[in-house]
Amino acid sequence: MLNTALLIAFALVSLAFLLNFWRLLKGPDAPDRILSLDTLYVNTIALVVLLGIHRGNAVYFEAALLIAMMGFVGTVALCKYLLRGDIIE
Amino acid sequence: MIDILLSVLILTGAALTFIGSLGLARLRDFYSRLHGPTKATTLGVGCLLIASAVYFSVHDEGVSLHEVLVTLFLFITAPVSAHLLGKAALHLKLESLAPVPAQDDDVSSGPA
Numbered sequence: 558m559l560n561t562a563l564l565i566a567f568a569l570v571s572l573a574f575l576l577n578f579w580r581l582l583k584g585p586d587a588p589d590r591i592l593s594l595d596t597l598y599v600n601t602i603a604l605v606v607l608l609g610i611h612r613g614n615a616v617y618f619e620a621a622l623l624i625a626m627m628g629f630v631g632t633v634a635l636c637k638y639l640l641r642g643d644i645i646e
Numbered sequence: 647m648i649d650i651l652l653s654v655l656i657l658t659g660a661a662l663t664f665i666g667s668l669g670l671a672r673l674r675d676f677y678s679r680l681h682g683p684t685k686a687t688t689l690g691v692g693c694l695l696i697a698s699a700v701y702f703s704v705h706d707e708g709v710s711l712h713e714v715l716v717t718l719f720l721f722i723t724a725p726v727s728a729h730l731l732g733k734a735a736l737h738l739k740l741e742s743l744a745p746v747p748a749q750d751d752d753v754s755s756g757p758a
Contacts, residue, residue: 558653570664591731599663629723640730
């Protein structure tokens, strides 16, 4: 039962990835693209967590934590660039 | 029993993640697109992280607290990045579906 739920969850998160990539390619303005990159890293955390449950291995969370921190820093840097034309003033 | 709880949490989390990305792909202007990922996706990933915390607390010895760390970090940073994205969109003057509110000049330039 848990395996079936995990398979359905993998399929749903992968579909979410495809929708994000579509918005990343299409998205009319720069903030749309930054938003879809932001969603992509959150979805990557979801996928890594699901993989950790599937393999029964708790080591994957270090990767999830790193992705969370680096993704946040990237989003903030891109937004600062749009707002000020510079990242570190 | 634990399996049922875990399956419900995993399916809820995956469905919420999918709904958030569907909102990102389908809604019509940037300010409404900002709603999907910031709320639904964050909640969905929160559900998945709770599921994995329960799973590893049951299957390994002791309480597993890594996931709580990721959850806390995600729930603190998601509003901050959404706020910055909204500010960037306002700065670039992206067009919105909402009507433009009346300017202050119109109000003050009444019969005086």
